Amino acid sequence: MYLAEIKETASQFAKTISEILDVDVMIIDDNYHRIANTFRYNQEEIPINRYTIVGETMHTGKVVVVKNKGEYEHCKNCPDLDECAISGLISVPIFLESKVVGVFALLIPINKISPIFENFEVSIDFLESMAELLSSKLKNIDDYNKLNLIKKQREIIIDMIEDGLVFVNDMGEVVHYNHQFENFFKIEGDIYGNKMKKILDHPFIHEIILLSNNFSHKLFYYEQKNHSFYGFLSYRNININGINHGALLTFKSLGAAYNELNEISNDKANVSFSDILGKDPKLIEKIEMAKKLAVIDESILICGETGLGKTMLVRAIHNFSDRSKKYFAIVDCSNTSYDLLEKEIFGSENNGNVTSLSIGKLRMAHKGTIFFNNICQMPLYLQKRLVEVIKTKELEQRTYKGFHIDVRFIFDTSNDLTTRVKQGMFNEELYFRISKNIIKIPPLLSRKGDIKIVIDSVIEALKIKHLKPHLEFSQDVLETMYKYAWPKNIREIQRTIDLIIGNADDSIVRQKDIIAFDFHRLSRKDLITLDDAEKELIKKMLKQYNCKDDIAKAMGIGRATLYRKLKKYELNQ
Numbered sequence: 001m002y003l004a005e006i007k008e009t010a011s012q013f014a015k016t017i018s019e020i021l022d023v024d025v026m027i028i029d030d031n032y033h034r035i036a037n038t039f040r041y042n043q044e045e046i047p048i049n050r051y052t053i054v055g056e057t058m059h060t061g062k063v064v065v066v067k068n069k070g071e072y073e074h075c076k077n078c079p080d081l082d083e084c085a086i087s088g089l090i091s092v093p094i095f096l097e098s099k100v101v102g103v104f105a106l107l108i109p110i111n112k113i114s115p116i117f118e119n120f121e122v123s124i125d126f127l128e129s130m131a132e133l134l135s136s137k138l139k140n141i142d143d144y145n146k147l148n149l150i151k152k153q154r155e156i157i158i159d160m161i162e163d164g165l166v167f168v169n170d171m172g173e174v175v176h177y178n179h180q181f182e183n184f185f186k187i188e189g190d191i192y193g194n195k196m197k198k199i200l201d202h203p204f205i206h207e208i209i210l211l212s213n214n215f216s217h218k219l220f221y222y223e224q225k226n227h228s229f230y231g232f233l234s235y236r237n238i239n240i241n242g243i244n245h246g247a248l249l250t251f252k253s254l255g256a257a258y259n260e261l262n263e264i265s266n267d268k269a270n271v272s273f274s275d276i277l278g279k280d281p282k283l284i285e286k287i288e289m290a291k292k293l294a295v296i297d298e299s300i301l302i303c304g305e306t307g308l309g310k311t312m313l314v315r316a317i318h319n320f321s322d323r324s325k326k327y328f329a330i331v332d333c334s335n336t337s338y339d340l341l342e343k344e345i346f347g348s349e350n351n352g353n354v355t356s357l358s359i360g361k362l363r364m365a366h367k368g369t370i371f372f373n374n375i376c377q378m379p380l381y382l383q384k385r386l387v388e389v390i391k392t393k394e395l396e397q398r399t400y401k402g403f404h405i406d407v408r409f410i411f412d413t414s415n416d417l418t419t420r421v422k423q424g425m426f427n428e429e430l431y432f433r434i435s436k437n438i439i440k441i442p443p444l445l446s447r448k449g450d451i452k453i454v455i456d457s458v459i460e461a462l463k464i465k466h467l468k469p470h471l472e473f474s475q476d477v478l479e480t481m482y483k484y485a486w487p488k489n490i491r492e493i494q495r496t497i498d499l500i501i502g503n504a505d506d507s508i509v510r511q512k513d514i515i516a517f518d519f520h521r522l523s524r525k526d527l528i529t530l531d532d533a534e535k536e537l538i539k540k541m542l543k544q545y546n547c548k549d550d551i552a553k554a555m556g557i558g559r560a561t562l563y564r565k566l567k568k569y570e571l572n573q
């Protein structure tokens, strides 16, 4: 099988030996295929298989010498014995890495007293050397094939890598590169042997080739007439036993970096609408509204008290939207350092030095979602800058051209933004742009039954977290917690129960274990929402007055407003 690869050499070889020794020469491979046969004296193809002289050599790996075919067992029974033009045969194994890969046979014709048998030892040595020559030729080809295979495998591997790779030698000349590098920099034609700094004529490339210092993930922006690359560059010297063999340059595009970031980011915590606890129709209505808005890609403003699940709802919206596989950026506007907040949102540049650029979340969230948490706390000058981006969808930067961003904006606030606008503390245009779709999460207090649902569920989840699956809560403890008003909403429920379970050392939590929390100070009955208070007031008025105009007058509101409120509280009998 291997010998077939050197068929031509083998034939030439057989011909030369045949002429020197004046005998026929036959070479067969390990599948008993004839690779060469000189047919000088014997015109017939002699049969070859495992049970012939040649087969014996193939099987044992030993030289077999038959001076007289009549003495060889297998020949004796051969029907062609009389017609056969061969009187004797010498067969020598051909090895490749200690495996017999073929046989090299001399066929001595009848009536020819071959000198081979006269100096037998020397002849065998000579034949074995010939077999070794063939075998070394095979070895060269085998090594070459193996090297070729390794090279092909290496090429496949480096072409599969998403990063662009270039190997340069110690002179800074390109030794190898992959398809991704060609794509990134629109390389046309062969660039092997070319100087790297000529291929990418950029001050940063000149500098790194000159300094040869290793580094990782430095920002690199490269622009040419028709294309540009924006991403990260890493540089690794290839130093083996103290000798410099050049370097490897790795280019990672921003897009690929964001995808990786998105994969490992905590921000992508998988929250779906079904994780939101609560069955109150007022909440369900808001969740349904969020589902509809999630898929239409418009800006959303989420309002509600602190700890009520606004952030959770935003995550669920992102994960429900077509952008779920892309980056989800959160900007906490309550960050008191405005400089840092600005850098976090818009990125920063340093005197045109691209390597010290920092990428803002607006750019990172390209194709994804950006969530401005507590938007009311963003300073006015940043609100103004943000309005421009929302309006133009362009990020202006000095060092690279304005970048068009495709981002979905979501905002949340626990303050009333209309009041802030009136007070001049919130940019009116920004409010106008973000307030088309408002989701107002109803307070927990107004959602009868939801407090119990949340408490029961949080207890079960936190028992698992604290590895206390058999811990129980006495019924009166549960009743106390159900009655408490939880002014900081679900976050307060989580933190409190976390503390109670964390401190519990008995198998049951009793009243004595929750004294420190003073649940009785604020019962749900003590707190009613503004809506509830208003509803109660209107109910009272309806009993007191017969005419709606009188009620509106008494309440100091218009007739239309009264009718709207009657509808809202389902009081219009």
Ligand SMILES: Nc1ncnc2c1ncn2[C@@H]1O[C@H](COP(=O)(O)OP(=O)(O)OP(=O)(O)O)[C@@H](O)[C@H]1O
Pocket (backbone or CB within 6 Å): 275, 276, 277, 278, 304, 305, 306, 307, 308, 309, 310, 311, 312, 313, 373, 414, 490, 491, 494
């Ligand atoms: N309906 C809910 N079901 C389950 N967990 C909830 C629910 N609402 C809130 N939580 C949990 O309560 C905690 C606080 O929620 P979240 O951060 O979303 O509130 P928020 O309204 O954004 O608060 P803030 O205004 O203070 O930022 C989180 O751990 C969240 O998972």
